[in-house]
Amino acid sequence: MFDKFWQISLFEQFTRRPPFLYPAIVRQVSAVDRMAETERRALQGQLVRSMLKYARAVPFYSELPPWNQLTDLPILTKVNLLAREARFERTTLLPKVTATTSGSTGTPLRLVRCPTSIVREQAILDHLMSLAGGEAATARVAILRGDTIKQPDDLDPPFWRVIHNRKVILSAHHLNQRTYRHFVSFLESYRPAILMAYPSALQHFLHLAEVAGRMIDIPLVVTSSERLAEGTRARTDRVLGAKLLDYYGQAERVCLAWSIKDGEYWFRPEYGKVELQRQDGNFRVIATGLGNSAQPLMRYDTGDQILITGDATPSHLGRIELGVEPFSGIVGRESEYIELPDGSRVIGLNHIPRGVKGVASIQLIQESLVSIRIRIVPGAGYSEASLKAVEQNFRQRVPRLVRAEWEIADYPFRLSSGKAPLYVNCLDKRPNREFLTTSL
Numbered sequence: 001m002f003d004k005f006w007q008i009s010l011f012e013q014f015t016r017r018p019p020f021l022y023p024a025i026v027r028q029v030s031a032v033d034r035m036a037e038t039e040r041r042a043l044q045g046q047l048v049r050s051m052l053k054y055a056r057a058v059p060f061y062s063e064l065p066p067w068n069q070l071t072d073l074p075i076l077t078k079v080n081l082l083a084r085e086a087r088f089e090r091t092t093l094l095p096k097v098t099a100t101t102s103g104s105t106g107t108p109l110r111l112v113r114c115p116t117s118i119v120r121e122q123a124i125l126d127h128l129m130s131l132a133g134g135e136a137a138t139a140r141v142a143i144l145r146g147d148t149i150k151q152p153d154d155l156d157p158p159f160w161r162v163i164h165n166r167k168v169i170l171s172a173h174h175l176n177q178r179t180y181r182h183f184v185s186f187l188e189s190y191r192p193a194i195l196m197a198y199p200s201a202l203q204h205f206l207h208l209a210e211v212a213g214r215m216i217d218i219p220l221v222v223t224s225s226e227r228l229a230e231g232t233r234a235r236t237d238r239v240l241g242a243k244l245l246d247y248y249g250q251a252e253r254v255c256l257a258w259s260i261k262d263g264e265y266w267f268r269p270e271y272g273k274v275e276l277q278r279q280d281g282n283f284r285v286i287a288t289g290l291g292n293s294a295q296p297l298m299r300y301d302t303g304d305q306i307l308i309t310g311d312a313t314p315s316h317l318g319r320i321e322l323g324v325e326p327f328s329g330i331v332g333r334e335s336e337y338i339e340l341p342d343g344s345r346v347i348g349l350n351h352i353p354r355g356v357k358g359v360a361s362i363q364l365i366q367e368s369l370v371s372i373r374i375r376i377v378p379g380a381g382y383s384e385a386s387l388k389a390v391e392q393n394f395r396q397r398v399p400r401l402v403r404a405e406w407e408i409a410d411y412p413f414r415l416s417s418g419k420a421p422l423y424v425n426c427l428d429k430r431p432n433r434e435f436l437t438t439s440l
Contacts, residue, residue, distance in 0.1 A: 012164075015115070016122040017137060025123040032270050032323075040269045040322045047290040048273050055296040060087040070273070070298065075286055077301045078109065083380065085110045088295050096294045099251065111251060114294035121253065121291070124271055128258045129194065132245040134220035139193035142218075144170045144201045145225075146348010152399040157182040168192070172201040173397055176344040180208040187216050194219070195242070199226045200337050200347050206232075206239045218242045224249065227330055233262055248330050254300045255287035257327075264326040265306070274321040275299065282307055282331050283317070305331040336423040338398060341369045346397050349423050356389045358382035361412045365424040371403045377412055 016022075032040065048070055055061040055073075067073055081088065089096075089112055096112040126136045149161050149171035159174040159182060168190060175183060183205075195218045197205070202223055209215055221242045223232075233244045247258040248265065255272030259265045267274050275286040282305040288298050307328040308320065319325040338346035353362040360379035366372050374390060387406065394404060412420035 012167075016118060017126075018119060021116070021119055022123055025120050026127060029124050029127045029270065032268070037319060037322055037324045040324065044269045044273055044290070044322065047270065048288065051288060051290055051293075051296050051298065054090055054293045055298055057090050058088055058296055060084070061296070061298065070288065073298050075299045075301050076297060078303065081297070081300075082109060085112075085295070088297065090294055090296065092294060094294075109251070111253075112295045113253065113292050116293070117253065117289075117291040121256075121271070124256065124268055125247070128245060128247060129220065129222060132220055132222075132243050132260050134194050134222075134245075136194060138166075140166050140168075140191060141194045141196060142168050142170055142187060142190065142192035144172050144175075144195060144197040144205065146172065146198065146351050146397075148351070148396045149174070151395075152346070152397060153401075155179070158186070159183060160186060172198070172204070172347050173344065175201070175204060175208065176340075176342050177208060177211060178342070180212055181214070184209070184212075184214055184216055187218075192218060194222060195240075196222045196224075198347050199223045199228050199232060199246075200345065202236065203229065203232060204345050206235055209239050215239055215241075220245065222247070226336070228259075230262075248304075250302055250304075252289065252297055252300055252302070253292055254289040254297055254302065255285065257306075257323075257330075259326075259329075263328050265329060266326050267321060267323040269322045276306070276308075276317050276321060278312075279305060283312075283327075307331055336421070338364065338366055338372065338402070338423070339369060339427070340399070340402065348397070352390065352393045352397065353422070354393065356386060356393065358386035359390070361420065362390060363413055363420065363422060363424060365413060365426055367426045369427070370401060371405060372398065373405045373407055375407045375409055375413055377409055 032043070035043065052070065061067075061073065064073070092114070094114060096114060097118060099111050099113070129136045147169045149159060149169060152173050155174070157179070159171045159179060160168050162168045170183065195202075202221060218240045219242055221236050221240065221244045223244065223246045228244075228246045233246075236242050236244045243260065245258065245260050246265075247256060249256045253272075255267060255274050257265045257267045270290065272290055273288040276283040277286060278284075285302045285304045285306060286299055287302055288300065289296070307330070308317075309328045316325060320327050336347070336349050338349065340346065349364060352364065353359070356362065358379055358381035360377040362377075363375040364372055365375055372394075374394065376387070376390065378386070391404070398404075413424060414420045415424070
């Protein structure tokens with residue numbers, strides 16, 4: 001078993017922190033902190049020019065009318081990208097890392113990354129953790145996100161999987177008032193220096209700690225993927241004695257921002273080129289990833305908005321885009337989880353549509369603690385296998401005490417705002433049922 005752990009640890013070390021390349025990127029990232037606005041703009045301009053060169057070798061961009069600079073290119077949306085991801089891939093002899101995601105809409109998206117982009121992202125995240133007082137490259141790390149450890153109906157410990165001597169993954173799906181004592185006993189023996197968590201999982205963990213009156217010291221908590229609720233940072237300090245680093249990014253890896261103080265988020269200019277466009281009183285994030293040569297995404301509409309209080313002149317916006325000035329926070333990105341009768345929460349719902357072919361969208365509509373409607377809009381290549389894939393992903397996270405009701409529709413269920421989210425909470429109000437019902 002020790003040999004297996006050593007092999008996994010060594011593999012992670014060479015894929016995420018390889019000798020020579022990783023230290024060099026860390027030095028570059030550290031240098032950005034000392035750069036003035038003009039220096040950051042010059043660095044970002046150089047990186048943008050490199051990405052434009054890669055984009056010219058991509059089918060989608062090479063077939064556009066003549067263009068010379070970034071602003072000549074159209075804004076790219078997820079709708080434009082969906083089912084045409086291969087047209088944004090660059091042919092290269094270097095290996096690519098493939099990933100699928102759903103985002104918040106339940107629509108699967110296939111992405112690829114070059115190895116250097118993975119190392120660069122790890123270097124930036126490690127640097128941010130060091131600014132918050134953690135040393136990720138050497139620390140013991142516990143992860144409380146949306147990972148599947150074992151079947152949700154298995155209620156006997158362990159509820160975690162040790163990856164190697166410095167990394168353990170905890171099952172947030174099994175965390176409740178009855179199992180909390182097992183989690184905390186393990187963490188007391190494992191003694192992680194860093195806890196990486198979805199905000200929804202962290203809030204649940206903090207609540208259980210307060211109810212049980214049994215705390216544990218963890219120096220640093222790192223959250224991402226969901227909006228950090230007001231008061232969570234102070235609560236984390238009070239319950240765990242931990243400093244909290246929150247960072248914002250996307251599966252498309254086009255920009256990244258970080259925060260170690262309430263109301264202050266800072267973009268990283270070496271990670272993505274940000275363009276802020278006023279919308280509904282806030283500012284929509286359009287971004288160009290600056291590290292992934294395998295699949296250049298230029299001027300990508302993230303669908304996210306940021307909140308800027310006070311001055312919003314062009315010069316101030318430009319300083320925010322470069323990370324010289326902070327912005328107040330991310331608008332939306334609410335925590336999504338299925339609530340269970342025993343108080344457990346099923347988080348990481350965007351894992352359920354991953355890898356599913358033949359569907360235009362998937363939605364989870366919760367109308368009671370023991371029933372979920374799974375609404376599917378078929379896409380190209382839809383078949384019985386599509387339903388089976390959704391069912392398999394669903395049952396990896398949701399126990400069988402929760403009944404699944406299957407529905408096939410021509411269009412997704414939309415909220416009054418017009419949005420069609422992956423998860424719809426209808427525990428208090430049932431929506432109109434205007435679709436065809438089917439079952440497996």
